[in-house]
Amino acid sequence: MVDHTPRVALGDAGDHVLAVDIGGTNLRLGLVRRDLAVDGFEIVGSQDMLQVADPLHALGRLVGEYLARHTPGRGPLAVAMGFPGTVDRARRTVLSTSNIESLQNVPIADYLESVLGVPAVIDRDVNNVLRYDLWDLDVPTAGIVVGCYVGTGLGNGISIEGRILVGRHGVAGELGHLPGLGLTGRCGCGNIGCIETVASGRYFGEMAAAYFPDTPMHHVLSEHVDHPKVREFIRHIATAIASEVNILDPEAVILGGGVVAAPGFPIEALEAEVRQLARKPLPANDIRFLHSTGGQLAGVIGAGISAWDALALQDPPHLFDTTAGSIR
Numbered sequence: 001m002v003d004h005t006p007r008v009a010l011g012d013a014g015d016h017v018l019a020v021d022i023g024g025t026n027l028r029l030g031l032v033r034r035d036l037a038v039d040g041f042e043i044v045g046s047q048d049m050l051q052v053a054d055p056l057h058a059l060g061r062l063v064g065e066y067l068a069r070h071t072p073g074r075g076p077l078a079v080a081m082g083f084p085g086t087v088d089r090a091r092r093t094v095l096s097t098s099n100i101e102s103l104q105n106v107p108i109a110d111y112l113e114s115v116l117g118v119p120a121v122i123d124r125d126v127n128n129v130l131r132y133d134l135w136d137l138d139v140p141t142a143g144i145v146v147g148c149y150v151g152t153g154l155g156n157g158i159s160i161e162g163r164i165l166v167g168r169h170g171v172a173g174e175l176g177h178l179p180g181l182g183l184t185g186r187c188g189c190g191n192i193g194c195i196e197t198v199a200s201g202r203y204f205g206e207m208a209a210a211y212f213p214d215t216p217m218h219h220v221l222s223e224h225v226d227h228p229k230v231r232e233f234i235r236h237i238a239t240a241i242a243s244e245v246n247i248l249d250p251e252a253v254i255l256g257g258g259v260v261a262a263p264g265f266p267i268e269a270l271e272a273e274v275r276q277l278a279r280k281p282l283p284a285n286d287i288r289f290l291h292s293t294g295g296q297l298a299g300v301i302g303a304g305i306s307a308w309d310a311l312a313l314q315d316p317p318h319l320f321d322t323t324a325g326s327i328r
Contacts, residue, residue: 017307018067018076018116021125021299022046024084024100024152024202025258028296029066031076032304036135038297040070046100055102060115078118080307081108082125082299084153089170091122098153098176098188098196121310126173127164128302130157132294133254135305139290144250148175148241149257149292153188154196156244175240176200199236201259207233222264234266238273245274249283256292267291 016031016039027046030038044062052058067075085097092109112120130147139145141162149155154176158165165172176196177189185197197203208220211229224230245253253274259265271289278284292298 016071016076017304017311018063018079019300019303019307020063020079020081021128021303022050022081022083022100023125023299024097026296027062028300029063030297030300030304031070032301032307034308036301036304038300038304040066041297041300042066043296050100051102053102055100055106056108056111059108060111063112063116075116076118078120078307078311079112079116080121080123080128080303080310081112082123082128082303083108084125084151084155086169086171086174087122087124089166089168091170094122095169095171096189119307119310121306123164123303123306124155124157124173125299126155126157128306129155129256129292129294129298130159130164130254130302131305132298132302133256133290133292134159134162135301136294136298137254137290137292139252139254142251144248145252145254146244146248146250147254147256147292148237148244149255150199150201150237150259151257152201154200154237154240155257158248175244178240178243180236180239195236195240199233199240201257204233204259218263220264221262221266225264225266225269231269234270235273238270238277241270242274242277245278245283245287252288252290254290254292256294256298260292261295 016033019030019032021028023046025046027044027049030041032038049058049062083094083097083103085103086095088095092107094103094106094108097103109120109122126147126149129149133147134141145159147157156173156175158173177194180193180195183193183197186192187194187197207229208217212220212224215223275284275287278287
């Protein structure tokens with residue numbers, strides 16, 4: 001198992017970090033202890049909370065009220081947040097989010113440190129989920145491991161030798177924004193034809209409403225799995241994943257996200273489609289698929305791992321490189 005236990009003793013100032021996982025639909029908060037147990041887990045709607053003129057103020061108020069409820073008189077050692085979009089290379093500013101319009105070029109880390117008085121680290125939400133999965137699934141960190149997460153969007157994280165790929169601008173791993181030949185839908189990023197426009201939870205909701213209006217959303221996959229539109233939806237997801245497999249030839253492909261975890265999702269059909277689309281004979285004949293099991297807690301625990309790792313690297317106290325553990 002990947003050892004994410006903090007490497008230094010940090011005292012008992014609460015003995016927890018505040019971890020926040022902000023998805024395109026829901027926002028999750030928890031206090032993550034050193035052993036990665038979570039206390040005070042809560043879920044709120046991210047659209048209602050953050051689609052405001054001043055998202056920093058709204059986020060600060062949310063965090064302040066949460067800490068007042070759960071840790072009166074003692075704050076966290078650090079705070080870590082994951083966002084459903086792009087984060088700058090220094091891991092200080094949210095550059096853009098496709099599904100939350102208010103979060104564009106927002107200096108989140110600086111703001112959190114000024115409000116809470118503790119170190120803050122931010123990242124893409126899928127990178128935190130991948131951190132969790134690497135720990136939870138006991139995945140060897142040698143080589144390349146990719147996480148593909150179908151939620152509101154099509155998320156992707158890439159680990160190379162146990163370190164999260166960041167990229168020149170901090171936006172590596174944007175699998176959902178591969179251009180799709182013949183696609184005409186406008187993506188939340190502003191482009192026309194990103195594969196996420198036909199391979200995401202947002203699209204699935206639109207498809208279900210248009211083609212299966214009399215079927216409850218949570219029954220669509222189980223009742224209509226063989227319908228051509230559902231099969232097409234699965235193939236679009238597989239196309240994106242197979243493209244990454246062909247480029248990176250990873251040690252393992254982790255599949256997860258709210259759509260993949262939904263009742264009736266044809267996971268075996270998705271894996272078969274990826275194998276069919278991948279290069280023959282290899283890697284197609286030897287793709288190792290793993291399934292994320294963290295559910296609602298995965299992004300929170302992953303953010304907690306990020307915070308604990310950052311704290312363990314402090315030298316001197318409260319000064320750390322937020323890109324530590326990342327490929328630049």
